[in-house]
Amino acid sequence: YKVNKAQFLLCAAWKSQWPNHQLPEICLAGRSNVGKSSLINTLTNHQKLAKVSGTPGKTRTLNFFNINDEICLVDVPGYGYAKVSDAIKESFADMIDTYLRDRELMRGLILIVDYRHKPTHDDIQMYQYAKYYQIPVIVVATKEDKLKRNDLNKNEKRIKETLDFQKGDMFVRFSSLNKVGIEELWQDILKLCHL
Numbered sequence: 001y002k003v004n005k006a007q008f009l010l011c012a013a014w015k016s017q018w019p020n021h022q023l024p025e026i027c028l029a030g031r032s033n034v035g036k037s038s039l040i041n042t043l044t045n046h047q048k049l050a051k052v053s054g055t056p057g058k059t060r061t062l063n064f065f066n067i068n069d070e071i072c073l074v075d076v077p078g079y080g081y082a083k084v085s086d087a088i089k090e091s092f093a094d095m096i097d098t099y100l101r102d103r104e105l106m107r108g109l110i111l112i113v114d115y116r117h118k119p120t121h122d123d124i125q126m127y128q129y130a131k132y133y134q135i136p137v138i139v140v141a142t143k144e145d146k147l148k149r150n151d152l153n154k155n156e157k158r159i160k161e162t163l164d165f166q167k168g169d170m171f172v173r174f175s176s177l178n179k180v181g182i183e184e185l186w187q188d189i190l191k192l193c194h195l
């Protein structure tokens, strides 16, 4: 899949601010510092589209990106950042819950996890959120470059077991550093968008 156009559309804290378009939307979530911004930049081949590691946990809005006037990627703020208050955590949960529940254009969730580690409590919660609303999920295990070859299958199995990974969901091995998994991830996205 070739990205000719990747454009920041808007950021939204409230439902009333969501873009008024007809593009299928795919949202991306993951804990702070997992490599989500890098993944968005790598995937779109636009090195500054999403900001890489400014202050973690700072952006608290949904960021919408138009890709080729065909697909809209929605960047969900990183979760699990310890320093934000409970009130902010609650408003985050509200924002993402409203989006997952009410956004009719939404076609699937990309859940980004660290390939090296067992998914965290927050990762599991995010996955279960999606499953509760019957949203298809692409689990992307990133920082693949940091694993030894022997651990690739072992860690994939551990991630799937921890999440209680459902049949029909997808799993992609990804590395922004080594540009691994880009085409496979696009194919999965296109499938979810029926493109």
Ligand code: GDP
Residues within 6 Å of the ligand: 030, 031, 032, 033, 034, 035, 036, 037, 038, 039, 051, 052, 053, 054, 056, 078, 142, 143, 144, 145, 146, 174, 175, 176, 177, 178
């Ligand atoms: P975000 O907070 O989830 O948006 O994470 P960032 O994209 O800002 O990345 C967090 C850190 O992980 C940065 O230091 C990145 O350089 C690093 N990183 C991101 N993706 C990869 C990857 O695929 N491989 C390696 N080795 N490092 C990565």
